[in-house]
Amino acid sequence: MVCRNCGAEVTQNYCPNCxxxxxxxxxxGHYIAHEIQHVLHFEKGILYTVRELLINPGRNVRHFLTDNRSRLVKPVIFIIVTSLIYTLVLxxxxxxxAYIKFRGGEGERKSITLTFFKWVTEHYGYANIMMGVLIALFLKLFFRKADYNFFEILILLCFTMGMNMLILxxxxxxxxxxHANLMGVGAILGFAYCTWAIGQFFGKGTAVNYLKAFAAYLLGFMIFIFMILGVGLSLDNLLNR
Structure with missing residues:
Protein backbone atom coordinates (compact mmCIF):
# COMPACT_ATOMS: atom_id res chain seq x y z
CA MET A 1 0.00 0.00 0.00
CA VAL A 2 1.00 3.62 -0.58
CA CYS A 3 0.30 6.48 1.83
CA ARG A 4 -2.30 8.85 0.42
CA ASN A 5 -0.63 11.77 2.19
CA CYS A 6 3.09 11.48 1.32
CA GLY A 7 3.30 8.56 -1.11
CA ALA A 8 5.56 6.39 1.09
CA GLU A 9 5.12 2.62 1.15
CA VAL A 10 2.94 1.44 4.05
CA THR A 11 2.95 -2.07 5.52
CA GLN A 12 1.07 -1.44 8.78
CA ASN A 13 -1.85 0.64 10.01
CA TYR A 14 0.10 3.92 10.00
CA CYS A 15 2.53 5.47 7.55
CA PRO A 16 6.12 5.16 8.90
CA ASN A 17 7.04 8.45 7.23
CA CYS A 18 4.26 10.92 8.17
CA GLY A 29 -20.99 12.72 16.11
CA HIS A 30 -18.22 11.12 18.16
CA TYR A 31 -15.57 12.69 15.92
CA ILE A 32 -17.12 16.19 16.27
CA ALA A 33 -17.41 15.81 20.06
CA HIS A 34 -13.78 14.69 20.27
CA GLU A 35 -12.57 17.65 18.21
CA ILE A 36 -14.48 20.12 20.41
CA GLN A 37 -13.09 18.45 23.53
CA HIS A 38 -9.58 18.57 22.05
CA VAL A 39 -9.85 22.35 21.56
CA LEU A 40 -11.44 23.11 24.92
CA HIS A 41 -9.81 20.61 27.26
CA PHE A 42 -7.88 22.10 30.15
CA GLU A 43 -4.52 20.51 29.43
CA LYS A 44 -2.91 22.10 26.36
CA GLY A 45 -6.21 23.55 25.15
CA ILE A 46 -8.03 26.89 25.12
CA LEU A 47 -8.81 26.83 28.84
CA TYR A 48 -5.27 25.86 29.76
CA THR A 49 -3.87 28.61 27.52
CA VAL A 50 -6.21 31.22 29.04
CA ARG A 51 -5.19 30.20 32.56
CA GLU A 52 -1.48 30.38 31.79
CA LEU A 53 -1.83 33.76 30.07
CA LEU A 54 -3.77 35.14 33.03
CA ILE A 55 -1.27 33.95 35.64
CA ASN A 56 2.01 34.88 33.99
CA PRO A 57 1.72 35.89 30.32
CA GLY A 58 5.29 37.11 29.83
CA ARG A 59 6.94 33.96 31.15
CA ASN A 60 4.56 31.61 29.32
CA VAL A 61 4.96 33.33 25.95
CA ARG A 62 8.76 33.32 26.36
CA HIS A 63 8.55 29.61 27.23
CA PHE A 64 6.44 29.05 24.10
CA LEU A 65 9.02 30.82 21.92
CA THR A 66 12.15 29.17 23.30
CA ASP A 67 11.29 25.87 25.02
CA ASN A 68 7.93 24.21 24.35
CA ARG A 69 5.41 25.06 21.63
CA SER A 70 2.93 22.31 22.44
CA ARG A 71 1.73 23.60 25.85
CA LEU A 72 -0.33 26.48 24.46
CA VAL A 73 -2.82 26.72 21.61
CA LYS A 74 -1.26 27.91 18.37
CA PRO A 75 -1.19 31.73 18.55
CA VAL A 76 -2.92 32.52 15.24
CA ILE A 77 -5.69 30.01 16.01
CA PHE A 78 -5.98 31.50 19.51
CA ILE A 79 -6.56 35.07 18.34
CA ILE A 80 -9.03 34.01 15.64
CA VAL A 81 -11.05 31.80 18.02
CA THR A 82 -11.13 34.40 20.81
CA SER A 83 -12.11 37.15 18.38
CA LEU A 84 -14.89 34.91 17.07
CA ILE A 85 -16.14 34.35 20.63
CA TYR A 86 -16.25 38.12 21.17
CA THR A 87 -18.15 38.69 17.92
CA LEU A 88 -20.68 35.93 18.69
CA VAL A 89 -21.37 37.34 22.18
CA LEU A 90 -21.98 40.80 20.71
CA ALA A 98 -17.35 49.53 21.85
CA TYR A 99 -14.01 48.30 20.54
CA ILE A 100 -13.93 49.79 17.03
CA LYS A 101 -16.94 51.69 15.75
CA PHE A 102 -17.62 54.37 13.17
CA ARG A 103 -20.81 56.15 12.23
CA GLY A 104 -21.65 58.13 9.14
CA GLY A 105 -24.54 60.29 8.12
CA GLU A 106 -27.73 59.05 6.52
CA GLY A 107 -26.31 59.46 3.03
CA GLU A 108 -23.03 57.75 3.88
CA ARG A 109 -24.34 54.31 4.72
CA LYS A 110 -22.93 52.79 1.56
CA SER A 111 -19.58 54.58 1.77
CA ILE A 112 -16.35 52.64 1.39
CA THR A 113 -15.22 53.89 4.80
CA LEU A 114 -18.22 52.36 6.53
CA THR A 115 -17.74 49.18 4.52
CA PHE A 116 -14.15 48.92 5.77
CA PHE A 117 -15.18 49.38 9.40
CA LYS A 118 -18.03 46.93 9.01
CA TRP A 119 -15.55 44.36 7.72
CA VAL A 120 -13.33 44.97 10.76
CA THR A 121 -16.20 44.42 13.21
CA GLU A 122 -17.17 41.21 11.41
CA HIS A 123 -13.63 39.83 11.07
CA TYR A 124 -11.85 40.77 14.27
CA GLY A 125 -9.47 37.84 14.07
CA TYR A 126 -7.91 39.02 10.81
CA ALA A 127 -8.20 42.70 11.77
CA ASN A 128 -6.34 42.07 15.02
CA ILE A 129 -3.53 40.33 13.14
CA MET A 130 -3.20 43.35 10.83
CA MET A 131 -3.28 45.73 13.79
CA GLY A 132 -0.78 43.48 15.55
CA VAL A 133 1.67 44.02 12.67
CA LEU A 134 1.64 47.77 13.36
CA ILE A 135 1.98 47.32 17.11
CA ALA A 136 4.83 44.83 16.56
CA LEU A 137 6.70 47.41 14.49
CA PHE A 138 6.55 49.92 17.35
CA LEU A 139 7.52 47.28 19.90
CA LYS A 140 10.48 46.27 17.77
CA LEU A 141 11.50 49.95 17.64
CA PHE A 142 11.02 50.62 21.35
CA PHE A 143 12.64 47.33 22.43
CA ARG A 144 15.30 47.18 19.72
CA LYS A 145 17.91 46.02 22.25
CA ALA A 146 15.82 42.96 23.16
CA ASP A 147 16.77 39.69 21.48
CA TYR A 148 13.42 39.11 19.78
CA ASN A 149 12.69 39.41 16.08
CA PHE A 150 9.56 40.91 14.54
CA PHE A 151 7.75 37.59 14.11
CA GLU A 152 8.36 36.53 17.71
CA ILE A 153 6.86 39.83 18.86
CA LEU A 154 3.90 39.18 16.57
CA ILE A 155 3.34 35.83 18.30
CA LEU A 156 3.33 37.66 21.65
CA LEU A 157 0.63 39.99 20.32
CA CYS A 158 -1.51 37.12 19.05
CA PHE A 159 -1.69 35.81 22.61
CA THR A 160 -2.17 39.16 24.35
CA MET A 161 -4.71 40.53 21.86
CA GLY A 162 -6.58 37.24 22.01
CA MET A 163 -6.86 37.65 25.78
CA ASN A 164 -8.05 41.20 25.21
CA MET A 165 -10.86 39.80 23.07
CA LEU A 166 -11.83 37.37 25.84
CA ILE A 167 -11.89 40.15 28.43
CA LEU A 168 -14.19 42.17 26.18
CA HIS A 179 -28.21 45.29 31.07
CA ALA A 180 -25.56 47.65 32.44
CA ASN A 181 -23.17 49.54 30.18
CA LEU A 182 -19.88 47.77 30.96
CA MET A 183 -18.13 47.61 27.58
CA GLY A 184 -16.12 50.75 28.29
CA VAL A 185 -14.78 49.16 31.47
CA GLY A 186 -13.91 46.00 29.56
CA ALA A 187 -12.04 48.02 26.92
CA ILE A 188 -9.95 49.77 29.59
CA LEU A 189 -9.16 46.51 31.40
CA GLY A 190 -8.29 44.78 28.13
CA PHE A 191 -5.93 47.58 27.19
CA ALA A 192 -4.39 47.47 30.67
CA TYR A 193 -3.91 43.69 30.40
CA CYS A 194 -2.10 44.01 27.07
CA THR A 195 0.18 46.70 28.50
CA TRP A 196 0.96 44.53 31.54
CA ALA A 197 1.50 41.34 29.52
CA ILE A 198 3.79 42.98 26.95
CA GLY A 199 5.79 44.83 29.60
CA GLN A 200 6.19 41.61 31.58
CA PHE A 201 7.37 39.77 28.47
CA PHE A 202 10.24 42.22 28.00
CA GLY A 203 11.13 42.26 31.70
CA LYS A 204 8.86 43.05 34.64
CA GLY A 205 11.58 44.64 36.72
CA THR A 206 11.28 48.16 35.30
CA ALA A 207 8.37 50.56 34.81
CA VAL A 208 9.90 51.84 31.56
CA ASN A 209 8.97 48.58 29.82
CA TYR A 210 5.32 49.06 30.70
CA LEU A 211 5.39 52.65 29.42
CA LYS A 212 6.93 51.47 26.15
CA ALA A 213 4.34 48.71 25.87
CA PHE A 214 1.53 51.21 26.48
CA ALA A 215 2.87 53.64 23.88
CA ALA A 216 3.44 50.93 21.25
CA TYR A 217 -0.03 49.45 21.69
CA LEU A 218 -1.74 52.84 21.60
CA LEU A 219 0.20 54.04 18.55
CA GLY A 220 -0.44 50.81 16.65
CA PHE A 221 -4.15 50.95 17.40
CA MET A 222 -4.48 54.63 16.42
CA ILE A 223 -2.53 54.24 13.20
CA PHE A 224 -4.66 51.23 12.24
CA ILE A 225 -7.81 53.34 12.68
CA PHE A 226 -6.32 56.31 10.82
CA MET A 227 -5.21 54.08 7.95
CA ILE A 228 -8.74 52.75 7.50
CA LEU A 229 -10.15 56.26 7.70
CA GLY A 230 -7.56 57.68 5.33
CA VAL A 231 -7.95 55.03 2.65
CA GLY A 232 -11.74 54.86 2.99
CA LEU A 233 -12.33 58.62 2.93
CA SER A 234 -9.91 59.05 0.02
CA LEU A 235 -11.77 56.45 -2.05
CA ASP A 236 -15.11 57.98 -1.07
CA ASN A 237 -13.93 61.42 -2.21
CA LEU A 238 -12.69 60.03 -5.53
CA LEU A 239 -15.98 58.25 -6.20
CA ASN A 240 -18.09 61.27 -5.21
CA ARG A 241 -16.33 63.70 -7.57
Missing part, protein backbone atom coordinates in the same frame (compact mmCIF):
# COMPACT_ATOMS: atom_id res chain seq x y z
CA UNK A 19 2.10 8.96 10.63
CA UNK A 20 -1.05 9.17 8.52
CA UNK A 21 -3.47 6.29 9.26
CA UNK A 22 -4.10 3.93 6.36
CA UNK A 23 -7.86 3.94 6.90
CA UNK A 24 -9.45 7.19 8.05
CA UNK A 25 -12.51 6.86 10.26
CA UNK A 26 -15.75 8.36 9.03
CA UNK A 27 -16.72 11.73 10.48
CA UNK A 28 -19.65 11.27 12.86
CA UNK A 91 -24.38 39.48 18.07
CA UNK A 92 -26.20 37.18 20.51
CA UNK A 93 -26.98 39.97 22.97
CA UNK A 94 -27.29 42.67 20.27
CA UNK A 95 -24.69 44.81 22.04
CA UNK A 96 -23.22 47.81 20.28
CA UNK A 97 -19.52 47.32 19.65
CA UNK A 169 -16.34 39.08 25.59
CA UNK A 170 -16.76 38.54 29.36
CA UNK A 171 -17.88 42.14 29.90
CA UNK A 172 -20.18 41.93 26.87
CA UNK A 173 -21.71 38.77 28.36
CA UNK A 174 -22.24 40.45 31.74
CA UNK A 175 -23.70 43.52 30.05
CA UNK A 176 -26.09 41.36 28.07
CA UNK A 177 -27.29 39.65 31.27
CA UNK A 178 -27.53 42.58 33.70
Missing amino acids: GQPVQLKRID HFFHIED AVFALIQGIV
Whole structure:
Protein backbone atom coordinates (compact mmCIF):
# COMPACT_ATOMS: atom_id res chain seq x y z
CA MET A 1 0.00 0.00 0.00
CA VAL A 2 1.00 3.62 -0.58
CA CYS A 3 0.30 6.48 1.83
CA ARG A 4 -2.30 8.85 0.42
CA ASN A 5 -0.63 11.77 2.19
CA CYS A 6 3.09 11.48 1.32
CA GLY A 7 3.30 8.56 -1.11
CA ALA A 8 5.56 6.39 1.09
CA GLU A 9 5.12 2.62 1.15
CA VAL A 10 2.94 1.44 4.05
CA THR A 11 2.95 -2.07 5.52
CA GLN A 12 1.07 -1.44 8.78
CA ASN A 13 -1.85 0.64 10.01
CA TYR A 14 0.10 3.92 10.00
CA CYS A 15 2.53 5.47 7.55
CA PRO A 16 6.12 5.16 8.90
CA ASN A 17 7.04 8.45 7.23
CA CYS A 18 4.26 10.92 8.17
CA GLY A 19 2.10 8.96 10.63
CA GLN A 20 -1.05 9.17 8.52
CA PRO A 21 -3.47 6.29 9.26
CA VAL A 22 -4.10 3.93 6.36
CA GLN A 23 -7.86 3.94 6.90
CA LEU A 24 -9.45 7.19 8.05
CA LYS A 25 -12.51 6.86 10.26
CA ARG A 26 -15.75 8.36 9.03
CA ILE A 27 -16.72 11.73 10.48
CA ASP A 28 -19.65 11.27 12.86
CA GLY A 29 -20.99 12.72 16.11
CA HIS A 30 -18.22 11.12 18.16
CA TYR A 31 -15.57 12.69 15.92
CA ILE A 32 -17.12 16.19 16.27
CA ALA A 33 -17.41 15.81 20.06
CA HIS A 34 -13.78 14.69 20.27
CA GLU A 35 -12.57 17.65 18.21
CA ILE A 36 -14.48 20.12 20.41
CA GLN A 37 -13.09 18.45 23.53
CA HIS A 38 -9.58 18.57 22.05
CA VAL A 39 -9.85 22.35 21.56
CA LEU A 40 -11.44 23.11 24.92
CA HIS A 41 -9.81 20.61 27.26
CA PHE A 42 -7.88 22.10 30.15
CA GLU A 43 -4.52 20.51 29.43
CA LYS A 44 -2.91 22.10 26.36
CA GLY A 45 -6.21 23.55 25.15
CA ILE A 46 -8.03 26.89 25.12
CA LEU A 47 -8.81 26.83 28.84
CA TYR A 48 -5.27 25.86 29.76
CA THR A 49 -3.87 28.61 27.52
CA VAL A 50 -6.21 31.22 29.04
CA ARG A 51 -5.19 30.20 32.56
CA GLU A 52 -1.48 30.38 31.79
CA LEU A 53 -1.83 33.76 30.07
CA LEU A 54 -3.77 35.14 33.03
CA ILE A 55 -1.27 33.95 35.64
CA ASN A 56 2.01 34.88 33.99
CA PRO A 57 1.72 35.89 30.32
CA GLY A 58 5.29 37.11 29.83
CA ARG A 59 6.94 33.96 31.15
CA ASN A 60 4.56 31.61 29.32
CA VAL A 61 4.96 33.33 25.95
CA ARG A 62 8.76 33.32 26.36
CA HIS A 63 8.55 29.61 27.23
CA PHE A 64 6.44 29.05 24.10
CA LEU A 65 9.02 30.82 21.92
CA THR A 66 12.15 29.17 23.30
CA ASP A 67 11.29 25.87 25.02
CA ASN A 68 7.93 24.21 24.35
CA ARG A 69 5.41 25.06 21.63
CA SER A 70 2.93 22.31 22.44
CA ARG A 71 1.73 23.60 25.85
CA LEU A 72 -0.33 26.48 24.46
CA VAL A 73 -2.82 26.72 21.61
CA LYS A 74 -1.26 27.91 18.37
CA PRO A 75 -1.19 31.73 18.55
CA VAL A 76 -2.92 32.52 15.24
CA ILE A 77 -5.69 30.01 16.01
CA PHE A 78 -5.98 31.50 19.51
CA ILE A 79 -6.56 35.07 18.34
CA ILE A 80 -9.03 34.01 15.64
CA VAL A 81 -11.05 31.80 18.02
CA THR A 82 -11.13 34.40 20.81
CA SER A 83 -12.11 37.15 18.38
CA LEU A 84 -14.89 34.91 17.07
CA ILE A 85 -16.14 34.35 20.63
CA TYR A 86 -16.25 38.12 21.17
CA THR A 87 -18.15 38.69 17.92
CA LEU A 88 -20.68 35.93 18.69
CA VAL A 89 -21.37 37.34 22.18
CA LEU A 90 -21.98 40.80 20.71
CA HIS A 91 -24.38 39.48 18.07
CA PHE A 92 -26.20 37.18 20.51
CA PHE A 93 -26.98 39.97 22.97
CA HIS A 94 -27.29 42.67 20.27
CA ILE A 95 -24.69 44.81 22.04
CA GLU A 96 -23.22 47.81 20.28
CA ASP A 97 -19.52 47.32 19.65
CA ALA A 98 -17.35 49.53 21.85
CA TYR A 99 -14.01 48.30 20.54
CA ILE A 100 -13.93 49.79 17.03
CA LYS A 101 -16.94 51.69 15.75
CA PHE A 102 -17.62 54.37 13.17
CA ARG A 103 -20.81 56.15 12.23
CA GLY A 104 -21.65 58.13 9.14
CA GLY A 105 -24.54 60.29 8.12
CA GLU A 106 -27.73 59.05 6.52
CA GLY A 107 -26.31 59.46 3.03
CA GLU A 108 -23.03 57.75 3.88
CA ARG A 109 -24.34 54.31 4.72
CA LYS A 110 -22.93 52.79 1.56
CA SER A 111 -19.58 54.58 1.77
CA ILE A 112 -16.35 52.64 1.39
CA THR A 113 -15.22 53.89 4.80
CA LEU A 114 -18.22 52.36 6.53
CA THR A 115 -17.74 49.18 4.52
CA PHE A 116 -14.15 48.92 5.77
CA PHE A 117 -15.18 49.38 9.40
CA LYS A 118 -18.03 46.93 9.01
CA TRP A 119 -15.55 44.36 7.72
CA VAL A 120 -13.33 44.97 10.76
CA THR A 121 -16.20 44.42 13.21
CA GLU A 122 -17.17 41.21 11.41
CA HIS A 123 -13.63 39.83 11.07
CA TYR A 124 -11.85 40.77 14.27
CA GLY A 125 -9.47 37.84 14.07
CA TYR A 126 -7.91 39.02 10.81
CA ALA A 127 -8.20 42.70 11.77
CA ASN A 128 -6.34 42.07 15.02
CA ILE A 129 -3.53 40.33 13.14
CA MET A 130 -3.20 43.35 10.83
CA MET A 131 -3.28 45.73 13.79
CA GLY A 132 -0.78 43.48 15.55
CA VAL A 133 1.67 44.02 12.67
CA LEU A 134 1.64 47.77 13.36
CA ILE A 135 1.98 47.32 17.11
CA ALA A 136 4.83 44.83 16.56
CA LEU A 137 6.70 47.41 14.49
CA PHE A 138 6.55 49.92 17.35
CA LEU A 139 7.52 47.28 19.90
CA LYS A 140 10.48 46.27 17.77
CA LEU A 141 11.50 49.95 17.64
CA PHE A 142 11.02 50.62 21.35
CA PHE A 143 12.64 47.33 22.43
CA ARG A 144 15.30 47.18 19.72
CA LYS A 145 17.91 46.02 22.25
CA ALA A 146 15.82 42.96 23.16
CA ASP A 147 16.77 39.69 21.48
CA TYR A 148 13.42 39.11 19.78
CA ASN A 149 12.69 39.41 16.08
CA PHE A 150 9.56 40.91 14.54
CA PHE A 151 7.75 37.59 14.11
CA GLU A 152 8.36 36.53 17.71
CA ILE A 153 6.86 39.83 18.86
CA LEU A 154 3.90 39.18 16.57
CA ILE A 155 3.34 35.83 18.30
CA LEU A 156 3.33 37.66 21.65
CA LEU A 157 0.63 39.99 20.32
CA CYS A 158 -1.51 37.12 19.05
CA PHE A 159 -1.69 35.81 22.61
CA THR A 160 -2.17 39.16 24.35
CA MET A 161 -4.71 40.53 21.86
CA GLY A 162 -6.58 37.24 22.01
CA MET A 163 -6.86 37.65 25.78
CA ASN A 164 -8.05 41.20 25.21
CA MET A 165 -10.86 39.80 23.07
CA LEU A 166 -11.83 37.37 25.84
CA ILE A 167 -11.89 40.15 28.43
CA LEU A 168 -14.19 42.17 26.18
CA ALA A 169 -16.34 39.08 25.59
CA VAL A 170 -16.76 38.54 29.36
CA PHE A 171 -17.88 42.14 29.90
CA ALA A 172 -20.18 41.93 26.87
CA LEU A 173 -21.71 38.77 28.36
CA ILE A 174 -22.24 40.45 31.74
CA GLN A 175 -23.70 43.52 30.05
CA GLY A 176 -26.09 41.36 28.07
CA ILE A 177 -27.29 39.65 31.27
CA VAL A 178 -27.53 42.58 33.70
CA HIS A 179 -28.21 45.29 31.07
CA ALA A 180 -25.56 47.65 32.44
CA ASN A 181 -23.17 49.54 30.18
CA LEU A 182 -19.88 47.77 30.96
CA MET A 183 -18.13 47.61 27.58
CA GLY A 184 -16.12 50.75 28.29
CA VAL A 185 -14.78 49.16 31.47
CA GLY A 186 -13.91 46.00 29.56
CA ALA A 187 -12.04 48.02 26.92
CA ILE A 188 -9.95 49.77 29.59
CA LEU A 189 -9.16 46.51 31.40
CA GLY A 190 -8.29 44.78 28.13
CA PHE A 191 -5.93 47.58 27.19
CA ALA A 192 -4.39 47.47 30.67
CA TYR A 193 -3.91 43.69 30.40
CA CYS A 194 -2.10 44.01 27.07
CA THR A 195 0.18 46.70 28.50
CA TRP A 196 0.96 44.53 31.54
CA ALA A 197 1.50 41.34 29.52
CA ILE A 198 3.79 42.98 26.95
CA GLY A 199 5.79 44.83 29.60
CA GLN A 200 6.19 41.61 31.58
CA PHE A 201 7.37 39.77 28.47
CA PHE A 202 10.24 42.22 28.00
CA GLY A 203 11.13 42.26 31.70
CA LYS A 204 8.86 43.05 34.64
CA GLY A 205 11.58 44.64 36.72
CA THR A 206 11.28 48.16 35.30
CA ALA A 207 8.37 50.56 34.81
CA VAL A 208 9.90 51.84 31.56
CA ASN A 209 8.97 48.58 29.82
CA TYR A 210 5.32 49.06 30.70
CA LEU A 211 5.39 52.65 29.42
CA LYS A 212 6.93 51.47 26.15
CA ALA A 213 4.34 48.71 25.87
CA PHE A 214 1.53 51.21 26.48
CA ALA A 215 2.87 53.64 23.88
CA ALA A 216 3.44 50.93 21.25
CA TYR A 217 -0.03 49.45 21.69
CA LEU A 218 -1.74 52.84 21.60
CA LEU A 219 0.20 54.04 18.55
CA GLY A 220 -0.44 50.81 16.65
CA PHE A 221 -4.15 50.95 17.40
CA MET A 222 -4.48 54.63 16.42
CA ILE A 223 -2.53 54.24 13.20
CA PHE A 224 -4.66 51.23 12.24
CA ILE A 225 -7.81 53.34 12.68
CA PHE A 226 -6.32 56.31 10.82
CA MET A 227 -5.21 54.08 7.95
CA ILE A 228 -8.74 52.75 7.50
CA LEU A 229 -10.15 56.26 7.70
CA GLY A 230 -7.56 57.68 5.33
CA VAL A 231 -7.95 55.03 2.65
CA GLY A 232 -11.74 54.86 2.99
CA LEU A 233 -12.33 58.62 2.93
CA SER A 234 -9.91 59.05 0.02
CA LEU A 235 -11.77 56.45 -2.05
CA ASP A 236 -15.11 57.98 -1.07
CA ASN A 237 -13.93 61.42 -2.21
CA LEU A 238 -12.69 60.03 -5.53
CA LEU A 239 -15.98 58.25 -6.20
CA ASN A 240 -18.09 61.27 -5.21
CA ARG A 241 -16.33 63.70 -7.57
